[in-house]
Amino acid sequence: MRVLVLPFLVAALLVGQAGPAGAHFPSDLSYPVFQFPDGLEPSIDGDLSDWQMVPERYWTGTAELMETVRGLGEQFDEQDLGVRTAVGWSHTRNRLYFAVAAYDDIHNVDRGAPPDGIWGGDIWEIVVDADHSGGIYNGFSNQQLEDRWRSAQAQNYHVFLPPEQPDWTMWLWGKGQWVCQLPYAQVGWQYDGVPGGKGTVFQEVSLTPFDDLNWAGPDSSVVHQLREGEILGISWSFLDFDASDKDYDGFWNLSHATRMDHTADLFPDFVLQPIEPTVTVVADGATASPTRSGMAPSYPNPFNSQTTIRYELGTAGRVRLAVHTATGQHLRTLVDQVLPAGAYSATWDGRDESGRVAASGVYLCRIQTGTFSEVRKMVSVR
Numbered sequence: 001m002r003v004l005v006l007p008f009l010v011a012a013l014l015v016g017q018a019g020p021a022g023a024h025f026p027s028d029l030s031y032p033v034f035q036f037p038d039g040l041e042p043s044i045d046g047d048l049s050d051w052q053m054v055p056e057r058y059w060t061g062t063a064e065l066m067e068t069v070r071g072l073g074e075q076f077d078e079q080d081l082g083v084r085t086a087v088g089w090s091h092t093r094n095r096l097y098f099a100v101a102a103y104d105d106i107h108n109v110d111r112g113a114p115p116d117g118i119w120g121g122d123i124w125e126i127v128v129d130a131d132h133s134g135g136i137y138n139g140f141s142n143q144q145l146e147d148r149w150r151s152a153q154a155q156n157y158h159v160f161l162p163p164e165q166p167d168w169t170m171w172l173w174g175k176g177q178w179v180c181q182l183p184y185a186q187v188g189w190q191y192d193g194v195p196g197g198k199g200t201v202f203q204e205v206s207l208t209p210f211d212d213l214n215w216a217g218p219d220s221s222v223v224h225q226l227r228e229g230e231i232l233g234i235s236w237s238f239l240d241f242d243a244s245d246k247d248y249d250g251f252w253n254l255s256h257a258t259r260m261d262h263t264a265d266l267f268p269d270f271v272l273q274p275i276e277p278t279v280t281v282v283a284d285g286a287t288a289s290p291t292r293s294g295m296a297p298s299y300p301n302p303f304n305s306q307t308t309i310r311y312e313l314g315t316a317g318r319v320r321l322a323v324h325t326a327t328g329q330h331l332r333t334l335v336d337q338v339l340p341a342g343a344y345s346a347t348w349d350g351r352d353e354s355g356r357v358a359a360s361g362v363y364l365c366r367i368q369t370g371t372f373s374e375v376r377k378m379v380s381v382r
């Protein structure tokens, strides 16, 4: 971890250079950012079903956080605050996506009308340093520097969990509030509890990455172009207020350093991943995309050890492919995930969910998507 000396940083900024990339924190650790294929980017509505395709290794939780204000350290209590988070990106749309499911025992007590009333409410702070410049982005020595350079090297977004007022969902620390709205940013959320009670907030955020953010507006700012394989500095904090609006019940942050709210050198590294093989289209032709959905007869059929089921999706969506007995009893799920349009295959080895070999006989393979379903017979001969 490196703490920059302010005069040096200001000098670097004034000649138009980024600050040196810091040794990010914690060191020797990076997090993956899931690449959403074209057409499968999440809808920012608080419904996290479009994140089901994101494999487990992309998810982080309460255990990765450190409480740094009250002194709890790693002594988290998921009955007080329990979170599950993931980050995604889209090459075509040049956007970052964040998802959280946050359980809290006392969620978002109404402290009054915004903007003053937001303080003392539960907040998810997301900080982004897209070009990995590091550097100070808040707390400059005079107002002129503060006006220009706050949020320039990195952006500190406050996302309310959940917002007390529907039109007050996100706030940028600094003057550049224009980035908190479409087309630059969007917040969507759902909450299964009542304000002041316990419950889980499901929230999605999309953000535009910046090399330089100028509060004056987009014309004097520089959008960062996301590239596969590059490292971004990203962190977040969960500011949990419960009974009191004066004291944090917990200030939990991924960076493990409270001063990440001033210095982008303290952000963890996030690496933009290629598209996962599990969501890649197994296309018969290089650019072929089927226009109709359907399932072919399994082959071989009858079969002895295994049989292959080929199916095509005309549109992207959730697919369930399962084997049932002749009387309709569920035996085995072969596929249950969101897939892009394309041609696929799945194999059934004649075993049930617990690995037991099913007896010889007739079985049914059923495919179901949002728009069609089909059933085909398979005969097992042992």
Ligand SMILES: [Ca+2]
Pocket (backbone or CB within 6 Å): 042, 043, 044, 045, 046, 047, 048, 049, 050, 204
């Ligand atoms: Ca969604």
Ligand SMILES: [Ca+2]
Pocket (backbone or CB within 6 Å): 079, 080, 081, 104, 105, 106, 240, 241, 242, 249
């Ligand atoms: Ca709490």
Ligand SMILES: [Ca+2]
Pocket (backbone or CB within 6 Å): 129, 130, 131, 132, 133, 134, 152, 153, 154, 210, 211
């Ligand atoms: Ca930066």
Ligand SMILES: [Ca+2]
Pocket (backbone or CB within 6 Å): 104, 105, 106, 107, 108, 122, 240, 241, 242
């Ligand atoms: Ca709370």
